[in-house]
Amino acid sequence: MRLAKKATAIALASVMAMTLAGCSSSNTAATTAAATTAAAETTAAATESAKEAATTAAEATTGDVSDKKVGISIYKFDDNFMTLYRTELVRYLTEDLGFKSENVVVQDGKGDQAEQTNQIQNFITQKYDVLILNLVQASSAPEITDMCKEAGIPVVYINREPDAAEEERWSSEGIAATYVGCDARQSGTYQGEEILETSNKGDINGDGKVSYIMIQGDPENVDAQYRTEFSVKALTDAGVEVEQLLMQRGDWDQAKAQQIAQDALNQYGDKIEVIFCNNDAMALGALQSIEAAGRKVNEDIYLVGVDALTEAVQNVIDGKQTGTVFNDHFAQAQAAGDIAVKFLKGESVDPVNMVDYSKVTQENAQEVLDKLK
Numbered sequence: 001m002r003l004a005k006k007a008t009a010i011a012l013a014s015v016m017a018m019t020l021a022g023c024s025s026s027n028t029a030a031t032t033a034a035a036t037t038a039a040a041e042t043t044a045a046a047t048e049s050a051k052e053a054a055t056t057a058a059e060a061t062t063g064d065v066s067d068k069k070v071g072i073s074i075y076k077f078d079d080n081f082m083t084l085y086r087t088e089l090v091r092y093l094t095e096d097l098g099f100k101s102e103n104v105v106v107q108d109g110k111g112d113q114a115e116q117t118n119q120i121q122n123f124i125t126q127k128y129d130v131l132i133l134n135l136v137q138a139s140s141a142p143e144i145t146d147m148c149k150e151a152g153i154p155v156v157y158i159n160r161e162p163d164a165a166e167e168e169r170w171s172s173e174g175i176a177a178t179y180v181g182c183d184a185r186q187s188g189t190y191q192g193e194e195i196l197e198t199s200n201k202g203d204i205n206g207d208g209k210v211s212y213i214m215i216q217g218d219p220e221n222v223d224a225q226y227r228t229e230f231s232v233k234a235l236t237d238a239g240v241e242v243e244q245l246l247m248q249r250g251d252w253d254q255a256k257a258q259q260i261a262q263d264a265l266n267q268y269g270d271k272i273e274v275i276f277c278n279n280d281a282m283a284l285g286a287l288q289s290i291e292a293a294g295r296k297v298n299e300d301i302y303l304v305g306v307d308a309l310t311e312a313v314q315n316v317i318d319g320k321q322t323g324t325v326f327n328d329h330f331a332q333a334q335a336a337g338d339i340a341v342k343f344l345k346g347e348s349v350d351p352v353n354m355v356d357y358s359k360v361t362q363e364n365a366q367e368v369l370d371k372l373k
């Protein structure tokens with residue numbers, strides 16, 4: 001696995017900014033109207049199966065992807081983890097796979113599905129060759145998939161998994177669509193195991209049960225649902241009694257999590273033994289409130305997150321976060337890029353492509369941090 005170098009990432013961030021500036025005027029009403037016309041024109045081709053579409057793309061491909069256009073839309077740029085992901089994705093496509101930087105365009109969905117759908121329409125109108133999409137709402141996948149299918153453009157969904165029925169439809173109808181991500185059940189289980197691996201299995205006050213608060217991501221998102229469920233399940237499966245004091249959505253956001261943790265610490269005080277956060281950005285927020293309340297991680301409270309943001313991994317090393325789980329954005333971005341190329345070459349692609357998570361605890365945190373830097 002090739003890891004991005006810091007300098008490269010910064011250089012790419014500026015390439016990306018230039019690319020974005022270049023297309024910032026594309027969301028005009030005129031472009032939208034053109035998109036509507038183009039969509040109508042392409043409806044005639046709707047019956048062509050996506051496999052045929054992928055084959056057509058392959059025929060047009062000379063084996064050299066440098067003239068192929070990749071349209072990427074991220075659910076919102078203002079997300080720590082997805083920022084690492086998109087930086088690696090652009091680096092990999094341009095440096096390792098040979099796409100020209102001007103042919104790799106990344107749009108900010110700004111957390112607004114209507115806006116993102118409009119961006120995707122524009123990619124279709126401008127005849128992009130393949131799309132890599134991190135949907136604002138995974139439930140929009142059927143509609144977006146049909147738009148891409150009608151235009152004969154393959155689509156690689158990343159990070160926010162469409163539901164199983166939609167994924168099955170891609171196989172049964174031969175649609176050139178796929179998902180690249182991680183099984184969030186695994187990350188939840190690892191979080192629970194990290195609590196079980198502590199000296200008192202999370203029961204700091206010895207009252208026979210683990211009392212916790214759960215700070216969730218966006219609950220529409222399967223990652224948030226599974227991490228919430230499976231972190232606690234790991235404890236109960238091991239025969240540990242649990243008590244949920246509070247569960248609240250923090251939308252993956254540090255500031256929101258800080259507020260939630262602050263209120264919970266005020267309300268429940270020493271009763272809280274564990275704070276589960278569905279991601280590290282929120283664990284960073286929770287830590288601010290834990291410290292402000294004069295509590296000490298790993299002594300009188302445990303704290304776990306997911307992603308392995310460098311700051312969080314450093315906190316694990318320093319004993320300020322009990323553990324995290326590496327959400328491998330390098331492997332996911334590279335898999336998404338490789339699969340985009342497979343589509344362009346007309347090769348067959350599995351509907352679901354999963355990358356493994358891994359645990360990050362005090363034992364291996366330094367090793368993980370060295371890889372991230």
Ligand code: GAL
Pocket residue numbers: 079080081082159160217221223252278279280281306307327
């Ligand atoms: C998760 C990640 C979160 C957030 C979310 C966005 O996989 O852990 O930090 O980026 O994706 O969908």
